[in-house]
Amino acid sequence: MAYFSEAMPAPHPNFDDRDFWAACAEKRLQFQACAECSTARHPPTPVCPRCRSFKVTWKLTAGRAEVYTHTTVHHASHEAVKPNLPYVVAVVTFPDVPGVRLVTNVTDIDPKEVRIGMQLALWWDVIGGGMHIPRFKPSSSA
Numbered sequence: 462m463a464y465f466s467e468a469m470p471a472p473h474p475n476f477d478d479r480d481f482w483a484a485c486a487e488k489r490l491q492f493q494a495c496a497e498c499s500t501a502r503h504p505p506t507p508v509c510p511r512c513r514s515f516k517v518t519w520k521l522t523a524g525r526a527e528v529y530t531h532t533t534v535h536h537a538s539h540e541a542v543k544p545n546l547p548y549v550v551a552v553v554t555f556p557d558v559p560g561v562r563l564v565t566n567v568t569d570i571d572p573k574e575v576r577i578g579m580q581l582a583l584w585w586d587v588i589g590g591g592m593h594i595p596r597f598k599p600s601s602s603a
């Protein structure tokens with residue numbers, strides 16, 4: 462069962478992020494990186510912000526992440542999220558892909574317990590249309 466209700470609009474992959482979403486569909490979380498200078502970036506963009514190269518590669522994360530910052534949502538901005546209130550929106554970083562930050566949800570925890578620096582584990586939320594959304598929960602070693 463999806464984290465949010467089926468009324469939650471799904472992402473619409475575009476030219477720049479279609480490879481990101483295609484990897485997610487295979488349960489691989491990968492981030493775009495520059496093939497020239499190796500700088501990772503997210504969301505995907507056509508040009509490296511560091512060296513202006515158009516050459517692209519991808520860096521796969523094993524799925525361990527850390528809370529960079531977070532907030533708790535108490536008011537529904539969309540019908541689909543009402544049953545989840547309050548829920549956590551977090552920006553997370555990845556020790557194995559330095560330089561990228563991902564906006565996601567931290568689940569399976571009381572929002573009051575979420576802390577900056579908390580160690581997280583990736584889980585795949587399967588939504589309609591075969592899309593997989595990367596979300597995180599506290600890692601068992603935390």
Ligand SMILES: [Zn+2]
Binds near residue numbers: 495497499509510514
């Ligand atoms: Zn570059």
